[in-house]
Amino acid sequence: MTRIGQAVMLLHGGDREEARNRFGQLWSELGEAGDAFHRCALAHYMADTQDDPGDELAWDLRALTAAAGLGEEPATGDRADGDRPDADRPDADRPDADRGDDGAADGERGAGGGAGGDRLAEAREGVPGASSVVRAFYPSLHLNLAADYLKLQRPEAARLHLDRARDAADALGDEGDVNGVRAGIDRLERQLRGR
Template identity: 25%
Template structure:
């Protein structure tokens, strides 16, 4: 976003107020940004931040949908990277309204646009949030390997094996159900398995998880 744009500057001031715990000031600044918006792009930006300060899930959804509609009207590269978070926010709003079907639809749309976000910490966070939503709404479907992996990750945490956690957990949390995500997860599992530093029982469980995940991927193909 253009840091010299007056609407963007108002939203930046609003975010500073929010970080300082001044919620009323933040909402006022976002409202001012909305009222100052001179085109669909500026309205899209302002609506995104206004959605953060609504008293009910229904109003939050309204502003998130407003943001999405304005982004569609802009329709150029300025908003391409917005879509994953737009759909993610809409999905969360539908979840808060106990509408899991619509939530799942927007989690899937968020996943479909994730490659538009430049690589980095924000992309990683967004991907993990989408993956969590997909799992919670059943969009990725149950996997036989999940129970084994969850048990292993819990054991690594309890045992303080940060090396194993660091290799496997990011790939597991960021799995959007796509083939490339499954390959990334399988690669991380194989790396830990090949290093053979785990206790014998964990090594065995990891091998079983790899076999189960591989079998599931082969059936899906």
């Protein structure tokens, strides 16, 4: 987590390319059998370094897949149409259609630069058990996916993940820091309605 945190500092400092390089190296070291928590955090932040919306989606799908490996897959974690179990492939879920940005703002990825902000990096501190950590991740992970699908002009998939993000946030109540995610859900809801 220290090395992930160092790369996150580069990302937040504006050096996306170096952050992407370091995340890529860490991903290679972790491999398929690496710790699910580390893979989730790493994929979550790697998504924020991508220039191509299809690549961003692929990394956010990896984060969701890794979160499922932490031991709790809530009902809101079912795959959407187009979410494939092979999301760990570098070319997974890359649509053949135009990948132009449809105007979804980076802020729609949630609080702190990516949904969940630095919460992924700090989540294990003082949390009794992985299931609590996983429950706190799902609203932001689904919000990220909703924003990705909206950028890729796939409003039905965006709606599905936005609804899952809202359901997961509602299930948390006031547990954890979900207000930033709820604000992101509301912003993305307005964008989706405006389409």
